[in-house]
Amino acid sequence: MQYWLMKSEPDEVSIDDALEASDQTVPWTGVRNYQARNFMRDAMQVGDGVLFYHSSCPQPGIAGVAEVASTPYPDDTQFDRKSKYFDPKATRENPRWMLVDVKAIRKTRLVTLDELRSHADLGGMQILKRGNRLSITPVTPDEWRHIARLL
DNA sequence: GCCAACGTTGGC
DNA sequence: GCCAACGTTGGC
Numbered sequence: 719m720q721y722w723l724m725k726s727e728p729d730e731v732s733i734d735d736a737l738e739a740s741d742q743t744v745p746w747t748g749v750r751n752y753q754a755r756n757f758m759r760d761a762m763q764v765g766d767g768v769l770f771y772h773s774s775c776p777q778p779g780i781a782g783v784a785e786v787a788s789t790p791y792p793d794d795t796q797f798d799r800k801s802k803y804f805d806p807k808a809t810r811e812n813p814r815w816m817l818v819d820v821k822a823i824r825k826t827r828l829v830t831l832d833e834l835r836s837h838a839d840l841g842g843m844q845i846l847k848r849g850n851r852l853s854i855t856p857v858t859p860d861e862w863r864h865i866a867r868l869l
Numbered sequence: 870g871c872c873a874a875c876g877t878t879g880g881c
Numbered sequence: 882g883c884c885a886a887c888g889t890t891g892g893c
Contacts, residue, residue: 725890725891750889751876751889773891775891831892848873850874850890850891851890852890
C-alpha cells in the first residue's frame with residue numbers, strides 16, 4: 719500500500735466531477751510526463767491512497783481523498799486526433815501513455831498550500847518543493863497520516 | 870499575464 | 882552524449 723498526491727485542474731476534473739462520475743471513478747487522462755506516467759504504470763496498486771489536489775486555480779490545495787481503482791492501461795486520448803492530448807508518435811500497438819482509474823472517496827475541506835507549508839512535518843513533501851511541477855508525487859505514510867488528521 | 874523552474878527536442 | 886532553444890507547468 720502506497721500513497722500518492724495527484725494534481726488535477728478543477729476546470730478539467732474537480733473532486734466534485736469525480737464524485738459525480740459513474741462509480742465515482744475517472745480515468746486519469748492527459749499525463750504527458752514520463753516520471754508521472756511511470757508512477758501509474760509501474761508503481762501504483764489498486765487500493766493505494768490518493769490525495770486529490772486542485773492545481774492551476776484560484777485556491778490550489780488538497781480537495782479530497784481518492785484511491786487507485788484500476789491496473790494501468792493505455793490513455794485513449796493519445797490516439798484521438800481531436801484531443802489536445804493526442805500524441806502522433808503513439809500507436810495502439812505501442813502506446814506511450816498509460817493511466818490508472820481513480821475513484822473519489824470523499825471531498826474534504828480545502829487544505830491550501832499555505833496551510834501545508836505551515837506544518838513542519840510536511841516540509842519534505844514534493845509538492846512544497848520549489849519548482850515542483852510533477853503532477854503525480856509519492857506521499858510518505860507519515861505525511862499521509864499527518865494530512866489525514868487535518869482533513 | 871508573468872516568470873522561475875524544469876522537461877523535451879534536435880542539431881552537432 | 883552535450884547543450885541551447887523551446888515549450889510547459891503552476892503559483893502568484
